Amino acid sequence: MDVFRSLRSRNFRLFFSGQSVSMIGTWMQKTAVCWLVYRLTGSALLLGVVSFAGLIPSLILAPYAGSYIDRHNRYKVLVRTQVISMLQALALALLVYFKYYNITGIILLTLLLGIINAFDVTCRQSLMVDMVTQREDLPNAIALNSTMMNFARIAGPALAGIILSNWGENVCFALNFFSYIPIMISLFMMKLDVPVLSKSEVSIWTELRAGFHYISHDKDLSSLLLMLTASSLLVMPFNTLMPMFAKDIFNGDAKTFSWFESAAGVGSIISAIYMARLKPGKDMIKILITASCIFSLSLLLLSYAGWLPMALVFMTCSGIGMMAQTSAINTYIQTHAQPQMRARAISYYIMAYQGMIPVGSLLAGALANMAGPKFTVLLQGIAGAVAVAVFVSYRRKHSREWDNSDTGGVQPA
Structure with missing residues (x-):
């Protein structure tokens, strides 16, 4: 089927397949950690601290x-990061198995x-272009990768809910450790033609400055990244x-x-399937704007929901908007950035x-402690709507200055 065309590439x-299993385990662990921390402390602020600790390194270390x-x-x-992640999962599983409920740990x-x-x-995102045999299949691979990750976001928490209710957090953490085995097997079975890198004559700090300048x-x-920054800080x-x-x-x-x-x-899977079915040349900017509006509106409605099924419907809509927003930006950057x-x-x-989500998580947790979760989500929906309005205004103001097309088509290498 056309929607799965990038799977023709053996390496991808x-x-x-390997990452699908691993990501389910990762989401089981994330759900179990959040529930464990809130069960032990009853603190929304500490929930924000846990999210902050897990994501703040991306803000500080990502450019490096x-x-x-x-x-x-x-x-x-990539192989090294997966091995270290597996060891981290083992350490967390042992910590909880021996009932050493240390929040600091x-x-x-x-x-x-x-x-x-x-x-x-x-590393995974930048390596994807080497996993896909046909370059025109790269946007489809990005969308399918997002589909896989968001399927894990469904299956992981769903399994975690069953396991937490019947066996406890330690089983979730143990299963996450074993979930790394398939991705390790897949990585060792790959035959990647990764370009040979010549030793750089300049320091990594010089290249850091070059990346920022670019x-x-x-x-x-930069306008897309600023839009994503606002959404990650104030909405997500x-x-x-x-x-x-x-x-x-x-x-x-x-x-x-x-x-x-x-x-x-x-909601994220629905959105990801839509993105995977897109043909090259679709306008990623229009998709981004539409998705951002859906995302903001769903949070506004969620803040007023008093009936659980309706709240879950709005959560589904939030997944649709958030997934399409981030996927459109990711696709645009990967297909338009210079290869080097x-x-x-x-x-x-x-x-x-x-990187910005942990800062926003701390702010959201602190505000929810003072004003309640519903009011906090209401403000997040309003912030998202304002961000969309500013982005559209900026794009219109500067559109004539840009030579690049606002489409998501793949440029020649």
């Missing part, structure tokens, strides 16, 4: 990671995973408050919380996406 097919990956064999870097292990992911995510002087890319952290919605507003348990996560995942700058451009995407 291996990566897709992009420059580092541009100088090293991306495949070898959990936060430090979450911070370690965040440091690993600052390199791992950038991004900051490309108004097309609404997810941090979902344990409060499940437990305090709808009087639910761990299974109720997993429904919220899974609902957002269903691709990893660095992606690193700024990771910094704007994952």
Whole structure:
């Protein structure tokens, strides 16, 4: 089928299958960590701290990671990050198995995973172009990768809800450890033709400055990254408050919380399938604007929802909007960035996406403690709508100055 055309590439097919299992385990762990912290402390602020610890390394390290990956064999870097992630999962599983419920220890292990992911995510994204045989299949591969990740976002929390209710957090963490085995097997089965890198004559800090200069002087890319930064800081952290919605507003348990996560995942899969079916040449900017409007509106409606099924519908809509927003920006950057700058451009995407969410999570957690989760989500929806209006106004003002087309078509290498 056309929607799966990038799976014709053997290396991407291996990566897709192995990563699918691993990501389900990752989402099981994320759900279990959030539930464990809130169960032990009852603190929305600590929920924000956990999210902050897991994602703040992307804000600090992503540009360095992009420059580092541009100088090293991306495949070898990816193998190393997966091995270290597996060891982190084992450490967390042992911590909880022996009932050493130390919040500081959990936060430090979450911070370690965040440091690993600052390199791992950038590496995976930049390596994708080498996994796909036909370059025109790259946007489809990006969309399918997002579909896989968001399927894991459904299956992981759903399984975690069942496991948490029946066996406890330690089983979730143990299963996450074993979920790394398929991706390790897939990586070792790959036969990647990764370009041979010549030893760079300049320092990594010089290349860091070069990457920043490239991004900051490309108004097309920088406007998209600023839009993503605003959304990641002010809108996306609404997810941090979902344990409060499940437990305090709808009087639910761990299974109720997993429904919220899974609902957002269903919406993300719907959106990802739509993105995967797009043919080259589609206008990514229009898709971005439409998706951002859907995202903001769904949060406004979620803040007023008093009936659980309706709240889950709005969560599904939020997943549709958020997935299409980030996927459109990711696709545009990967298909328009200069090849020698691709990893660095992606690193700024990771910094704007994952790096700003932890700061927003802290703000959301603190505000929810003072004003309640519903009012916080309402403000996040308003902030998203304002960000869209500013982005559209900026694009219209500067559109005549740009030579680049506002389409998501693939440029020649």
